[in-house]
Amino acid sequence: MxxxxxxxxxxxxxxxxxxxxxxxxxxxxxxxxxxxxxxxxxxxxxxxxxxxxxxxxxxxxxxxxxxxxxxxxxxxxxxxxxxxxxxxxxxxxxxxxxxxxxxxxxxxxxxxxxxxxxxxxxxxxAGRAKGVYLITEAGQANSHLATRTHAELDRATGEFVLHTPDPQAAKFGSAGTLDVPQTAVVLARLVTDGTDRGVFAFVVELTGDDGLLPGVEVSSPLGLGALPLDYVLVRFHHVRVPYAHWLADGAGIGDDGTFHDPAGSSERRLQRTLRVGQGLWATMPAVAAATARQSAVQAVNYARQRRTQGKLSPGVPLLAYRTQQRAVLGALADAFALTCAADGARTVWAESLAAPVPPAGNGAEAMGFTPWAAVNRPLAAYKAAAVRLAARVTAVCQSRCGFSGHLDVNGLAAYHGFHHAFDAAGGDSQLIFYDIGRSLAEEGGQPPGETPSAPPASPHWWPAVVRRHQNSLTQRLSGQLRTTDPNAPFDAWNPLLEDAGLLGEVYADVLVAEDVPRTLDGIRDHGLAQALRPLAALHGVMAARRWSGSLLAHGTLRPADIRGLSVVADELCDAIGPHLPLLTEAFAHPDDVVCAPLAAPDYDTALRATLTWTRGGTQ
CATH class of the missing domain: 1.10.540 (Butyryl-Coa Dehydrogenase, subunit A; domain 1)
Known part of the structure; x- marks a missing residue:
């Protein structure tokens, strides 16, 4: 079909x-x-x-x-x-x-x-200027929590004076395109009358038609092959910023110098300033889903076309092998799960945009190890889970396509590099997981509950399993935390961070897992639901296989449960097979957007069409 x-x-x-x-x-x-x-x-x-x-x-x-x-x-x-x-x-x-x-x-x-x-x-x-965002200061870890670039109000002129106090406070960002106008949003510590007022955003023009503007200093390029852009370090030397370019977010400074801020505290101000990150976090699952779908489609296409010459059965396509089926159809299943998560993230973001910003002291989570979970816990988790799963999917697809998977022209290397690099960008994923695990443990959580009754071939099995696993991990970590000294937070958390990170990652997986059956249950067309149901279940089975060590260690599943997953995976691959033409056609992007030979009906011919040839001995 x-x-x-x-x-x-x-x-x-x-x-x-x-x-x-x-x-x-x-x-x-x-x-x-x-x-x-x-x-x-x-x-x-x-x-x-x-x-x-x-x-x-x-x-x-x-x-x-x-x-x-x-x-x-x-x-x-x-x-x-x-x-x-x-x-x-x-x-x-x-x-x-x-x-x-x-x-x-x-x-x-x-x-x-x-x-x-x-x-x-x-x-x-309109694309007449390029936008830049300068937040990270390259010389220190967790610079978001200790921004040292400052913008001091000059009462005489009404301008802010933006300055980098020392080399360690240089900003890192993609601001090296010096031949076009660039406008940056720069996060800096606002100072009035010698008093620190918290971190705000300021709009700063970096370059004009003739290059860098006065007071802006840019380093030579910083190469990053996995994600090639114009990365540099940026320093400011007493750059004058108009008062109107202060993104005050409700704060203000009176004619007499009196400062007021509805955020109520420096910590809450940072959370409000960083809430723009929610759009990035909410968008990343859609980005991850699109690249994962395209990667999986190309890997399936390759596996159907590529004939093997192994002694087991010379001439059969790669896709006939169970190992290849589990890998590339599993990638297709994970891409479907990311598609469901993209809808879940969009919904959370839309609700966040519609909700008023809560006043100081109300409706805000206290900041922990990082600002990200406090800004929006589920969206931060969606971002972290999505980029990690997409990096895994693209890596599997690369591996299963042999040398073709690593050719730049096929795009898989670029997809993998993008998501692998984004694990640290846009809010470090591991720090997000640490912080979510910390907050869940401090909240206490619920008892694990009963063993799921749905069979592993059901799309509802994995959400129930991973939710139970989250509750079990939360209870265990909360118990460990209660035995520590609350007056010595570093000594308390230092040995528990690995467990906190695990719990945070499981929390994020719960979000994705529960989006899958929710999406599936909302599909009205019976035939389409039939095509997607084994894909949804296969995502759960493959996720359980990846989590098997933790699931066994904490008693969420038994050894016999894990041993039986391979058989279930093969049965689900067989169920997906008849729907593959529909799924790959629907999941693929247009050829003139992708431009990858791996997506072509005849891969070898398409690859050769991208080449020119030189023959020796000719004039």
Whole structure:
């Protein structure tokens, strides 16, 4: 069965599954924007220099709402960046920073735009300037909690003076594209009358048409092969910033110098300033899902075409082997789970955008090891879980495609590099897991509950198992914490951090696991649900196999349960087989967006078409 043969209503439901509420006209415009000017020679390259990057950001921006309404439709925002990641991960990262962190900060934190700030925002949306976000200070760990770059108010002029106090406070970011205008959102410690008022965001123009602006200093490039962009260190030398470029988020300074801030404390101020990260976290599952789907489709395509010459059965395709089935169909199943998680994350983000920012002291989680879980625990967890699972999926697909999986032209290396690098970017995933585990242990949790009654071949089995496992881990860690000295937090937590990280990761897996049957149960078309049900169950079985050590160690499952999972996985692979044409066609992105030979009906011919040949002995 192919996608074209399905009823229109079924195709529409599949589109909603993959792209949320985005309609066909929006997806068509997005397709056109990304396909413009691309060809096979562009695949795997980073078009991240100057005017070309601005041109591509402009094409993407034209598909989105106006700058001040940028976040009105989370599904469109997620789809733009997901498709961009499939076309070119470096473009996706530039766009995430440009739209969600730079423009997003202005849209969410500015108290009225003002004429000049409004012009800067529109220039960013229209691709006349590149957006940068400068938060990390390269010389110290956890710099988000101890920002040392400062912006001091000059009462005489009403401007802020932005300054880097020492070399260790230099900002790290993708700000090395010096041949085009760049506008940055810079996080700095606000100082008035010699008093630290907390960390705020400031809009700073870094470059103009003629290069760096006065007082801005940029290092030579920092190479990062896994995710090629224009990374540099940035320092500020008494740069004058207009008062209107302070993204005050409700704070203010009176004519007499009196400072007021609705956040109520420096810690709460940092959480409010960093809440723009929620858009990035909510979008990353969609990005992870799109690249994972494309990777899995290409791996399945390769496994169906590639004939083996092994002695067991010469001439059979790779996909005939159980080991290959579990790997590449398991990757397809994980990609489906990420697709479900993308919808869950969008829902959480939409609810967050609709909810008013709580006043000081109300509705805010206390900050722990990092600010991320305190800003939004589930969205931080979604980000961390999504990039790790997508990195695993793309790595498996690379491995199962032999040397073809590592060729730049096929894109799998770029997908893997993107997600592997993003484990530390956008909020370090391991620190997020530590912090979530800490907060869960301090809250106490619930008893583990009964052993799940659903069989492993059911999509409802794994969510019940992993939820029980989370409760068990929470109870154990809470018990360990109660035996420690609350007045010595480092001594208490230092030996427990590994367990806290494990608990945080399980919490994130619970979110993904529960999104899968929730999504499946919401599909009205019976035939489509039948095609997706074994895929949903296979994700759970493969996840249980990955978690088997922890599940056994804590008694969540028995050895016999784990031993039986291989048989269940094979049965589910057999059930998926008849639906593969439909699934791979639906999950694949258009050829002129992907431009990968591995996605072609005849891979060998498509690869040769990208090559030129030189023969010796000819004139």
């Amino acid at each position: 192919s996608l074209a043969s399905l009823p229109v209503a079924t195709r529409d439901e599949m589109q909603r599954l993959l792209h949320g509420s985005c309609d066909s006209s929006f997806l068509s415009a997005l397709h056109k924007a990304l396909a413009a000017g691309r060809g096979p020679a562009d695949a795997g390259k980073a078009d991240n220099g100057g005017r070309q990057l601005l041109h591509r950001l402009r094409l993407l921006g034209e598909t989105l709402p106006k700058a001040n309404r940028l976040l009105d439709d989370p599904a469109q925002v997620a789809a733009v960046h997901a498709w961009a990641a499939v076309a070119d991960p470096s473009l996706c990262l530039a766009a995430l920073v440009h739209h969600l962190l730079c423009l997003g900060s202005m849209a969410q934190l500015a108290d009225g735009q003002g004429e000049h700030l409004g012009r800067l925002m529109e220039a960013l949306r």
